[in-house]
Amino acid sequence: MSNHENHTHVHRDDEAQKLGMWLFIFTELLLFGGLFLVYSIFRMQYPENFHESSLELSVTLGVTNTVILLVSSMSVAISLTAVQKNNYKLAKWMLLLTVALALAFMVNKYFEWGAKFHHGLYPGSELMHLLDRGHHLYFGLYFFMTGLHALHIIIGVILLLISYVKIQKGKIQSDNFMHLENAALYWHLVDLIWIFLFPLLYLIS
Amino acid sequence: MSENTHHITPYRTLGIILLILLSLTFVTIEITSIHLGALTVTAALLIAGVKGFLVLSYFMHLKHESLLLRILVALVFVLFALIVLITFIDYAYRT
Structure with a gap:
């Protein structure tokens, strides 16, 4: 890499950048892991309540969002491959597709949450006070976990858009793509978490 | 030792992985619609584990x-x- 003639080049350590991103991903995995653990314990404590509450969720919306995230995870991976193969046009289109899918996910989430609020199913609502403790816990966890996940989607979109601009400006190239690689890793993390969130919240009842 | 011989994941591989992930998602939905109690939870979590493994190995290219x-x-x-x-x-x- 580094040669003696060219002192203008910036020092770079791709491996360290990648390792740093992974260390951050570990903390994220343990953060959501802890929430999954809380969910499991309360689910064992209030099986009936959790069962009834999970029936309130729309499986159709859940499946749609799962498909959206899986496809978006592939599109961002394609974007990275495209950059490595010098196909910047495809890379940029794939990033835009990923962002569009992320926005579709958020629109779905908006309608899903909206319906819950409409039915009075949110922590602290009048209806919630009449229901059993397990329902309260289920919806508390539902909003917190999907909310935290949605926050990650928003951050992911910002990172992907920064990558887009960097490709545009030629700062991400086939021999210098760590920013895109790390943004993509973050996006896959969002997908990875959803892979576990979806069956736990929507399906197992 | 910054060797830049990184592995490039082919488009084809990414497409195949997506298809497997989508199929597994629908398998999960089918399985959880059959009520088998604790077995359903185990099956759903196992499939989620397999999906997670695929995402980590191929999309996050841990394999290489x-x-x-x-x-x-x-x-x-x-x-x-x-x-x-x-x-x-x-x-x-x-x-």
Whole structure:
């Protein structure tokens, strides 16, 4: 890499950048892991309540969002491959597709949450006070976990858009793509978490 | 030692992985619609595990990363499994 003639080049350590991103991903995995653990314990404590509450969720919306995230995870991976193969046009289109899918996910989430609020199913609502403790816990966890996940989607979109601009400006190239690689890793993390969130919240009842 | 001989994941591989992930999602939906109690939960979580493994290996290309990184990732999952186990033991034997 580094040669003696060219002192203008910036020092770079791709491996360290990648390792740093992974260390951050570990903390994220343990953060959501802890929430999954809380969910499991309360689910064992209030099986009936959790069962009834999970029936309130729309499986159709859940499946749609799962498909959206899986496809978006592939599109961002394609974007990275495209950059490595010098196909910047495809890379940029794939990033835009990923962002569009992320926005579709958020629109779905908006309608899903909206319906819950409409039915009075949110922590602290009048209806919630009449229901059993397990329902309260289920919806508390539902909003917190999907909310935290949605926050990650928003951050992911910002990172992907920064990558887009960097490709545009030629700062991400086939021999210098760590920013895109790390943004993509973050996006896959969002997908990875959803892979576990979806069956736990929507399906197992 | 910054060697730039990184592995490029082919488009084809990414497409195939997506198809497997989508199929597994629909398998999960089918399985959970059959009510088998604890078995349903186990099956759903197992399939989620397989999907997670595919995302980590191919989309996050761990398959072609250094041994160090792969061991670190595995250790995080071992750590999480231990946390779950210890918490469950605590929960089961609490009076």
